[in-house]
Amino acid sequence: MKAIVATQAGGPEVLTLADVRAPVPGPGEVLIDVVAAGINRADVQQRRGFYPPPPGASEILGLEVSGRIAGFGPGVTKPFTVGEKVVALLTGGGYAQQVAVPAGQVLPLPGGVDVVTAASLPEVAATVYSNLFMTAMLQPGETVLVHGGTGGIGVMAVQLAKAAGAFVIATAGSDEKVATLTSYLGADVAINYRTQDFVELVKDHTGGQGANVILDVVGAKYLQQNVDALAMYGRLVVIGLQGGAKAELNLGTLLAKRAAVIGTTLRARPVGEKSAIMDGVRENVWPLIADGTLKTVVDKTFPLAQASAAHTYFDSGTHVGKVLLTL
Structure with missing residues (x-):
């Protein structure tokens, strides 16, 4: 063949x-x-x-x-x-x-x-369903931050989280993609990560609380920022390493929020x-x-x-x- x-x-x-x-x-x-x-x-x-x-x-x-x-x-x-x-x-x-x-x-x-x-x-549906719902236990009314919102994983994650009753914030790398996230895919808030501070904007849109769940494909580059953006008892699920595999983390922030960093793979x-x-x-x-x-x-x-x-x-x-x- x-x-x-x-x-x-x-x-x-x-x-x-x-x-x-x-x-x-x-x-x-x-x-x-x-x-x-x-x-x-x-x-x-x-x-x-x-x-x-x-x-x-x-x-x-x-x-x-x-x-x-x-x-x-x-x-x-x-x-x-x-x-x-x-x-x-x-x-x-x-x-x-x-x-x-x-x-x-x-x-x-x-x-x-x-x-x-x-x-x-199949790959995106299995990845998103298993990580948002089986691992992070996303609940209706919670806030979820999806990085790479217009990629294959992101497109499914934004829509599935919205359908589950979550408040959805997503990042993308251009103003055109940001517009697609809100006008076509249904994200409540979209952030251009090249020109905007996603930590600051997540807090602005959640009354200072942060995101309950973050689905991250970036890895090391965003580790501290993601933890900073988490709410109390938040769950950061890392599923990709596009931004590297090694990073330094202030564990005091993680402990103070009683939050969790979870790494998963599907393959x-x-x-x-x-x-x-x-x-x-x-x-x-x-x-x-x-x-x-x-x-x-x-x-x-x-x-x-x-x-x-x-x-x-x-x-x-x-x-x-x-x-x-x-x-």
Whole structure:
């Protein structure tokens, strides 16, 4: 089969289309003919050599796909049928014509979404649902700060938090993206992090209290500022390290607020945990997509063979929502 492989660690130019061995579904796995694959920041980090796949996972990039079921390994108990349109959360292998994945990480498409657009959903929905609700326990009426509000994760986080009854503050890197956050995605407050102090503005909009929950993809660069922006008993959930992995923190601030800093990843979690997260997505996120409460936002699509161009565009940071590869 055809797949995108990285010839070495580096920029988008290292990605090339090649012939590789097709996957064979093992016990409890579903084989999927891929229609589209989502591009995520984790793919970029792996391409650069900073985020190797977990032991036993495919070296091929790609953590989410949409497609059609092509077959089954032994012992699959979920009621899927060959040819059924599905999405899947992967540990790797999505930039390819086929992928094998545990059945618990596969869901039918939500209502009203076509099979290509659906590839924009599994990774971001699972990440946001698990971190905002299963980890941070976001409650109606609480304030949430979402960094990178117009990225794939941010678009889902802003909308899902708003649908849950939270007061949503989000950051973005341009005035145009700030306008999109409030006028299209429903954020209550949007902040241009290049020109505005998000700590000061979060406090201004919360009567000096701060955010109850912060979802952060930046990491070290924002660590002290995020803790400063937390409310009493606030929860900072760090899910990305775009701004580095090491920082100094005044623990006195954290202790005084009786707050928590939580670090999580999704990719390396056991199959059972991922399956439980996907069950939560099906029950709590899919209905909101089907009834139009949550918008699917796809910025641009590229053919699989143009993965290098797709990564170049993704790296530019100009996109709003998801960038997809199509087969």
